[in-house]
Amino acid sequence: MIRSTNPPAADPESRLRPGRYGIAIAIAALVVLALVASSILNYVYLDSIPSRASLYGLLAVALITLGTYILVRAFNRDRAARRKHLIRAAVLIGLGVLLWLLVIDVFIFTQSAGPVVAALFALACVPTTAFGLFVVRRMDRNHKEPWRLVLVAAAWGAIVATSLVVWGETVWESSAQHTLVPGPGLDASLAFMAGILEELAKGLAVVLLYLVMRNEFDDIVDGIVYGAAVGLGFNFMESVSYMTNLYSIFAPEHFGGLAAGLQWYGRQVLGLFFGHATYTAFIGAGLGVARQMHGRRQKALAIVSGFLIAISGHFSWDAWATFFPYQSTFFGLIEIHLRTLIMTGPFTAALVALLLAGINFEGRNMQDQMQKEAASGSGAILPDEVPILASPIRRLRQRLQAFERAGLSGYLKVSRLQTAQLDLAMERWHRERKETDTPFEAEEELRRRVIELRHWVTAA
Amino acid sequence: MSAVTYDQLQTLYRTLLVFATVAVVILSVGLIEFVYFEPPGQTSGVKAHIEGVFQYDPTTQNVIGPDRSQFARNEQFAAKVDWASIPDNLTIDAKWYDSFGSIEGQVGPGSPGRLAAEPLVPVTVPPGFHYVLPGRYTFVVERLSDGVPVEVLGRRYVVVNRS
Numbered sequence: 269m270i271r272s273t274n275p276p277a278a279d280p281e282s283r284l285r286p287g288r289y290g291i292a293i294a295i296a297a298l299v300v301l302a303l304v305a306s307s308i309l310n311y312v313y314l315d316s317i318p319s320r321a322s323l324y325g326l327l328a329v330a331l332i333t334l335g336t337y338i339l340v341r342a343f344n345r346d347r348a349a350r351r352k353h354l355i356r357a358a359v360l361i362g363l364g365v366l367l368w369l370l371v372i373d374v375f376i377f378t379q380s381a382g383p384v385v386a387a388l389f390a391l392a393c394v395p396t397t398a399f400g401l402f403v404v405r406r407m408d409r410n411h412k413e414p415w416r417l418v419l420v421a422a423a424w425g426a427i428v429a430t431s432l433v434v435w436g437e438t439v440w441e442s443s444a445q446h447t448l449v450p451g452p453g454l455d456a457s458l459a460f461m462a463g464i465l466e467e468l469a470k471g472l473a474v475v476l477l478y479l480v481m482r483n484e485f486d487d488i489v490d491g492i493v494y495g496a497a498v499g500l501g502f503n504f505m506e507s508v509s510y511m512t513n514l515y516s517i518f519a520p521e522h523f524g525g526l527a528a529g530l531q532w533y534g535r536q537v538l539g540l541f542f543g544h545a546t547y548t549a550f551i552g553a554g555l556g557v558a559r560q561m562h563g564r565r566q567k568a569l570a571i572v573s574g575f576l577i578a579i580s581g582h583f584s585w586d587a588w589a590t591f592f593p594y595q596s597t598f599f600g601l602i603e604i605h606l607r608t609l610i611m612t613g614p615f616t617a618a619l620v621a622l623l624l625a626g627i628n629f630e631g632r633n634m635q636d637q638m639q640k641e642a643a644s645g646s647g648a649i650l651p652d653e654v655p656i657l658a659s660p661i662r663r664l665r666q667r668l669q670a671f672e673r674a675g676l677s678g679y680l681k682v683s684r685l686q687t688a689q690l691d692l693a694m695e696r697w698h699r700e701r702k703e704t705d706t707p708f709e710a711e712e713e714l715r716r717r718v719i720e721l722r723h724w725v726t727a728a
Numbered sequence: 729m730s731a732v733t734y735d736q737l738q739t740l741y742r743t744l745l746v747f748a749t750v751a752v753v754i755l756s757v758g759l760i761e762f763v764y765f766e767p768p769g770q771t772s773g774v775k776a777h778i779e780g781v782f783q784y785d786p787t788t789q790n791v792i793g794p795d796r797s798q799f800a801r802n803e804q805f806a807a808k809v810d811w812a813s814i815p816d817n818l819t820i821d822a823k824w825y826d827s828f829g830s831i832e833g834q835v836g837p838g839s840p841g842r843l844a845a846e847p848l849v850p851v852t853v854p855p856g857f858h859y860v861l862p863g864r865y866t867f868v869v870e871r872l873s874d875g876v877p878v879e880v881l882g883r884r885y886v887v888v889n890r891s
Contacts, residue, residue, distance in 0.1 A: 445866065446883070448766055448880075449765065449766060449868070449870060449877045449878065449879065449880055450823070450825050450829065450866065450868055450870075450877075450880075451765060451877060452761060452765045453761075453762050453764075453765030453766040454829075455829070456758050456759075456761050456762040456765070457762060457766075459758065460758065460762075488740055516862075516890055517861055517862055517863060517890070518861075520801060520858075520859070520862075520890070521857050521858060521859075521861075550747075553744065554744060557737070557740050557741050557744055560737055561737070561741060566741065569745065570741060570744055572748070573744045573745055573747065573748035573751075574744065574748075576748045576751040576752060576755070577744075577747050577748055577750075577751045579751070579755065580750075580751035580752075580754040580755050581751075583754065583755060583758055584754050584758075587758055587761070618747055621743075622740065622743060622744070622747075625736075625739070625740055625743070626740065628736075629736045629737065629740065632736075
């Protein structure tokens with residue numbers, strides 16, 4: 269931890285900084301404890317989950333968590349050490365994925381549908397989820413998040429968050445079904461369960477990114493991107509389990525494929541951005557606003573607000589979607605779309621409004637910083653480059669021109685230069701607002717890197 | 729830091745607070761809904777005696793064999809209730825719910841005396857299907873107040889296997 273530097277950090281006296289990593293470690297420890305407890309309880313008590321699958325699941329989660337940690341940290345190391353760490357991370361994640369596949373082969377619902385059906389349904393959900401992640405990452409027009417973190421967020425949503433909620437939801441659901449009157453009261457209780465437990469489990473990923481990867485978590489736009497990525501990961505896993513479950517229930521009546529197909533359409537097409545992606549993006553929005561607020565009270569209120577909006581959105585869908593029944597006719601297809609639009613549409617519209625305002629806020633400030641950097645005469649950003657860097661279309665045009673001149677190599681070099689210049693503008697913005705605890709040398713290093721890249725581009 | 733920039737962040741922050749206020753209202757409505765359908769202090773102390781869940785023959789409308797908790801898909805089944813175990817001044821009904829929460833069989837509402845002629849509550853095969861759907865089924869005997877079920881007097885679970 270850097271306590272004092274010369275030249276000084278933007279906010280060397282930050283009182284929040286020392287506790288950040290401590291909070292992250294405490295949350296990570298709680299997550300691991302919850303997963304251990306969940307697996308042991310599943311192993312001992314749940315007949316519906318094969319015992320071995322539960323323990324394999326725990327091991328898979330541990331391997332993927334460790335692998336992704338090494339992967340993320342690898343990029344902060346020098347080139348020589350990076351390769352070694354990347355290989356380690358790949359081996360661990362690969363082992364984890366293999367074990368995870370074993371789990372979904374035998375896990376609750378796939379047990380009856382069979383591993384082939386489960387694998388086919390998982391494959392059917394890959395292109396749509398990948399498209400969702402591509403779109404979500406592209407939303408950050410000014411300063412895109414690294415793919416590795418977006419994928420880590422999605423993996424958390426798919427594997428860790430779903431594992432975290434299994435036991436909590438089992439206990440809540442079981443006790444509610446044993447004590448409450450079936451009907452709207454029970455439905456409301458189960459909707460509270462899904463809203464609270466699932467949003468907390470998904471939101472933990474965004475909280476950890478906020479605490480640990482502060483350099484890649486700049487503002488509300490980044491928060492929305494990470495939150496939506498976690499939601500898309502969760503939606504992927506939930507889609508696979510619902511599809512296999514419905515397939516196994518309706519296959520003997522020869523409706524299995526149709527039931528699974530409708531489920532795929534509802535979750536992977538119609539609800540791709542409307543459901544989990546929207547809810548968890550609100551958690552990210554809250555954390556993103558907190559990232560730039562200065563007072564502890566305002567930070568806390570922003571974070572709590574994000575969670576409250578996510579929980580209420582999730583709750584309202586689970587509790588009240590049944591108030592809009594649809595007929596088993598052609599008109600029913602229209603009703604399904606209308607229901608999603610009416611129930612989740614307002615939440616998605618509110619999120620889009622926040623996103624657009626965030627993009628505008630970020631874009632204007634980055635342009636301001638680019639102009640200041642250009643005026644400083646450092647050579648990192650030239651006055652002529654400011655309007656190009658401020659416009660995604662013009663940046664793309666500049667890269668394509670480089671492609672025409674020097675092929676893919678030229679395209680990539682210009683791309684790296686633009687990214688480094690945008691990184692510098694972002695660093696300047698945070699330093700001006702006193703919301704970074706990295707020393708001034710970090711900004712100087714970015715400036716040196718931009719100038720170095722500019723030499724490469726010129727040479728090409 | 730310019731005042732304009734600061735105001736933009738404040739605008740985002742305040743917008744988030746407004747949305748959070750709406751969220752609190754939504755969650756409060758949910759809580760009110762829960763309390764309306766699960767009103768506190770509705771414990772009568774009455775327990776309905778469910779004699780068992782048996783295989784059911786729809787042609788003879790009679791039950792066959794012993795009390796069971798698991799059935800095959802091609803077996804129909806019915807719950808047998810001892811209505812005399814419930815005081816006659818109560819309004820009650822009995823329902824079967826499938827794993828999706830849909831009602832798949834019902835008698836009542838009415839007084840136990842009126843329902844005495846219907847001791848068996850069979851699960852019905854959904855229209856268009858050959859057999860009942862697999863999954864967990866819940867049978868409940870409910871007490872009603874002003875037409876709303878407020879208390880479960882008896883409950884049984886059975887599992888219909890997929891194979």
